[in-house]
Amino acid sequence: MLRRHALGLLTAHAAASPLLRAAGDGLLGPVNVHEFEDIARRKLHKLAYDFIAGGVEDERTLQANREAYGHWDLVPRVMVDVTNIDTSVELFGSRLPSPILIAPTGGKELVLPGADEIVAKAALKTNTLFCSATGAKKLLDDGEPLHWWINGIGQPSREQAASFARRTEDSGGKAIVLTVDNPYQSNRDRNNRNRFDYGMMSRGVPQPGEERKPVNPATPAMWKPHTPNLTWDYIDWVRGSSKLPVILKGILAPEDAALAVARGASGIVVSNHGGRQLDGVIGTLDALPDVVDAAAGKIPVLMDGGIRRGSDILKALALGAKAVLVGRPPLWGLAAFGQPGVERVLWMLSAELKLSLGLAGQTSLATLNRRLVRKRA
Numbered sequence: 001m002l003r004r005h006a007l008g009l010l011t012a013h014a015a016a017s018p019l020l021r022a023a024g025d026g027l028l029g030p031v032n033v034h035e036f037e038d039i040a041r042r043k044l045h046k047l048a049y050d051f052i053a054g055g056v057e058d059e060r061t062l063q064a065n066r067e068a069y070g071h072w073d074l075v076p077r078v079m080v081d082v083t084n085i086d087t088s089v090e091l092f093g094s095r096l097p098s099p100i101l102i103a104p105t106g107g108k109e110l111v112l113p114g115a116d117e118i119v120a121k122a123a124l125k126t127n128t129l130f131c132s133a134t135g136a137k138k139l140l141d142d143g144e145p146l147h148w149w150i151n152g153i154g155q156p157s158r159e160q161a162a163s164f165a166r167r168t169e170d171s172g173g174k175a176i177v178l179t180v181d182n183p184y185q186s187n188r189d190r191n192n193r194n195r196f197d198y199g200m201m202s203r204g205v206p207q208p209g210e211e212r213k214p215v216n217p218a219t220p221a222m223w224k225p226h227t228p229n230l231t232w233d234y235i236d237w238v239r240g241s242s243k244l245p246v247i248l249k250g251i252l253a254p255e256d257a258a259l260a261v262a263r264g265a266s267g268i269v270v271s272n273h274g275g276r277q278l279d280g281v282i283g284t285l286d287a288l289p290d291v292v293d294a295a296a297g298k299i300p301v302l303m304d305g306g307i308r309r310g311s312d313i314l315k316a317l318a319l320g321a322k323a324v325l326v327g328r329p330p331l332w333g334l335a336a337f338g339q340p341g342v343e344r345v346l347w348m349l350s351a352e353l354k355l356s357l358g359l360a361g362q363t364s365l366a367t368l369n370r371r372l373v374r375k376r377a
């Protein structure tokens, strides 16, 4: 008989997890996100694994994201009644049970056909906010109470931007997440070495025996423009056509955070695109405090990059993030076990966060502050 306790999530959810039922033993299976990645690496085609796992050039930004969690330490409080722990958060008028959101990731079809719908179903089942990278396409049937935001990289004209904003609103998305760190397709050595062809994001990787004409092996991504003309005016274009909040994803400089507030953005995501755009960039946890200061409480600041543990999330929240997004972890869950794998990864991170809060003497996100963390000298 399973015992319920203060962290009821652990026991109740473990009993319900189809993944654990499939394993036939509650103790089998990956015990953390890293182990999900190990399974994904074994199951995925090398082209697909490298596309997801990889960063840009020497992958210094990718490493910086992970390393940042290592040089901020938690300083827990004790003798606090942590019987009840509330991880809910209010974002743009919706109360969410957890501050962990699914980041937009294009190319999920490389993992599984129908991947966006599968991840959306996992999000619905775990009551997680899903930020979709597939434009304004509706992923689940009408009536499904999925919390979802829609990601876009910007349109070149005012009319196209306005039409995107209207379609997003009509499709039921609750916010527009505009990726602002993507003026050019970046230079990813793993993809270049693998002769990765971006058409594979929709067509999939070659099947055994399938012949495909190789793409130009020499840095095929170099100088391919995405949204080189995206400027602050874009916010006006979108805000004039929809009532949805506009959240800017990819802010690192405090000066840009201040401009975002001044130009009417509704929120900011501190992000370096998971180390996939410019190399040699500051780790997002290190960038977070200055951005939070620049936003001065006027709009919520979220962050992503390198989160693999509940204690990573606690550090980000203590440094002022209102919520966090995870990009690769749900994809590792998807590659390992399909929908139950995504659910399991999301549950694991939520459970680890709740446990970290309890062990740090914290009972809610609302009272977290910077006294809970110290940067190593």
Ligand SMILES: Cc1cc2nc3c(=O)[nH]c(=O)nc-3n(C[C@H](O)[C@H](O)[C@H](O)COP(=O)(O)O)c2cc1C
Pocket: 051, 052, 053, 065, 103, 104, 105, 106, 107, 133, 151, 179, 249, 271, 272, 273, 274, 275, 276, 304, 305, 306, 307, 325, 326, 327, 328, 329
């Ligand atoms: C395979 C993959 C595809 C991505 N596609 C997009 C995208 O279409 N738009 C976007 O804004 N960010 C995209 N990102 C970046 C994520 O939204 C997020 O910023 C990043 O993955 C967070 O780092 P993490 O993977 O370490 O959690 C992608 C990331 C990955 C791994």
